[in-house]
Amino acid sequence: xxxxxxxxxxNQPMSTYEDLQSTEPERDIGDEDAEMPKSxxxxxxxxxxxxxxxxxxxxxxxxxPSKELNDVLQPAxxxxxxxxxxxxxxxxxxxxxxxxxxxxxxxxxxxxxSMVQDGLSIGFEGRGIVxxxxxxxxxxxxxxxxxxxxxxx
Amino acid sequence: MVAENIVRHSQDTRVATKPxxxxxxxxxxxxxxxxxxxxxVAKVVDAYHLDCVRVFCEKHNIxxxxxxxxxxxxxxxxxxxxxxxxxxxxxxxxxHSPMRIFCNFHLFGIPFVYCQSFNHxxxxxxxxxxxxxxxxxDEYYIGGNARESxxxxxRELEKQSFQYRKMQLQVVYMTPMARLIDWTARMIPxxxxxxxxxxxxxxxxxxxxxxxxxxxxxxxxxxxxxxRYYWTNERINA
Numbered sequence: 001x002x003x004x005x006x007x008x009x010x011n012q013p014m015s016t017y018e019d020l021q022s023t024e025p026e027r028d029i030g031d032e033d034a035e036m037p038k039s040x041x042x043x044x045x046x047x048x049x050x051x052x053x054x055x056x057x058x059x060x061x062x063x064x065p066s067k068e069l070n071d072v073l074q075p076a077x078x079x080x081x082x083x084x085x086x087x088x089x090x091x092x093x094x095x096x097x098x099x100x101x102x103x104x105x106x107x108x109x110x111x112x113x114s115m116v117q118d119g120l121s122i123g124f125e126g127r128g129i130v131x132x133x134x135x136x137x138x139x140x141x142x143x144x145x146x147x148x149x150x151x152x153x
Numbered sequence: 154m155v156a157e158n159i160v161r162h163s164q165d166t167r168v169a170t171k172p173x174x175x176x177x178x179x180x181x182x183x184x185x186x187x188x189x190x191x192x193x194v195a196k197v198v199d200a201y202h203l204d205c206v207r208v209f210c211e212k213h214n215i216x217x218x219x220x221x222x223x224x225x226x227x228x229x230x231x232x233x234x235x236x237x238x239x240x241x242x243x244x245x246x247x248x249h250s251p252m253r254i255f256c257n258f259h260l261f262g263i264p265f266v267y268c269q270s271f272n273h274x275x276x277x278x279x280x281x282x283x284x285x286x287x288x289x290x291d292e293y294y295i296g297g298n299a300r301e302s303x304x305x306x307x308r309e310l311e312k313q314s315f316q317y318r319k320m321q322l323q324v325v326y327m328t329p330m331a332r333l334i335d336w337t338a339r340m341i342p343x344x345x346x347x348x349x350x351x352x353x354x355x356x357x358x359x360x361x362x363x364x365x366x367x368x369x370x371x372x373x374x375x376x377x378x379x380x381r382y383y384w385t386n387e388r389i390n391a
Binding site for chain 2: 024041042
């Protein structure tokens with residue numbers, strides 16, 4: 001059956017949205033002088049999507065303020081530092097930092113010692129590698145467990 | 154009916170965007186006063202303002218969508234050719250967006266359509282009035298209650314909810330607990346957000362879980378600027 005063409009109906013407005021819509025003025029909440037903080041959309045955009053494992057690895061792998069420290073300590077955190085080598089290595093690294101920064105005379109000695117010790121302690125006896133592997137294993141187990149639950153095993 | 158639809162779609166190029174490849178449904182959970190309503194408002198207000206200040210300049214070949222916009226200072230942040238730029242929108246420029254917003258509570262400061270009841274929402278969904286825009290449903294458990302999912306309204310809402318993608322609708326359900334709403338409505342959302350409000354700082358913390366992404370991310374935002382856009386004590390009708 002052919003539908004009869006009705007020109008009037010054909011030309012009617014696309015919807016009644018415009019008829020239904022209304023705009024009321026913004027409510028006065030009395031903080032006109034307050035600063036404009038970042039919006040939700042901006043906060044959402046700034047915060048990248050991180051998995052739990054990425055978030056914990058970021059905490060377990062600290063970033064140091066100077067490039068020299070990062071170059072030396074990042075690999076050290078996932079290496080094996082033996083007990084009889086730890087203090088020597090620490091002394092050498094602190095001395096290296098002092099040599100690099102000597103001309104400025106603005107070096108934070110305690111800060112450097114602390115950062116070097118923190119970095120080396122993560123890699124002490126390969127603990128850094130073990131920690132990361134444990135996290136990866138736990139994450140895998142959790143996934144398997146979740147899958148098992150979903151499948152009803 | 155067919156002819157009418159053709160007219161409707163052909164005239165709708167003003168809001169023509171890429172078709173949704175998935176339903177964009179968000180479920181906001183939180184206890185009473187937990188910041189779920191304000192989060193729904195914040196999402197739509199941000200989207201509206203960003204849509205208002207799209208930047209097109211044929212002369213300089215600039216086509217960009219701002220990253221952020223402050224309605225108070227009228228300053229928009231845009232990223233153009235990798236650089237972040239700020240520009241102020243003149244006071245005599247009226248901001249307008251064709252974005253269609255449907256709510257079952259009142260918004261202030263932006264144009265919207267008030268849906269008085271869940272029956273109105275259902276009717277307008279069926280009549281194709283609610284489409285191509287945002288649909289915010291506060292206290293969703295009233296109309297889409299889990300225990301009343303076999304009522305006429307519940308069944309019809311369920312059927313419509315499977316076509317949100319086709320309607321190009323961004324839907325936000327707000328409910329204290331997902332378990333209170335119909336199980337099909339729990340299945341559809343592509344984003345789940347748990348809200349927590351800190352009354353001392355006025356900040357709302359969100360734990361966002363997106364479908365297809367592993368893990369949960371947590372963000373915090375200041376709710377104060379959004380309070381002017383809705384009234385927190387408004388009751389929702391059945």
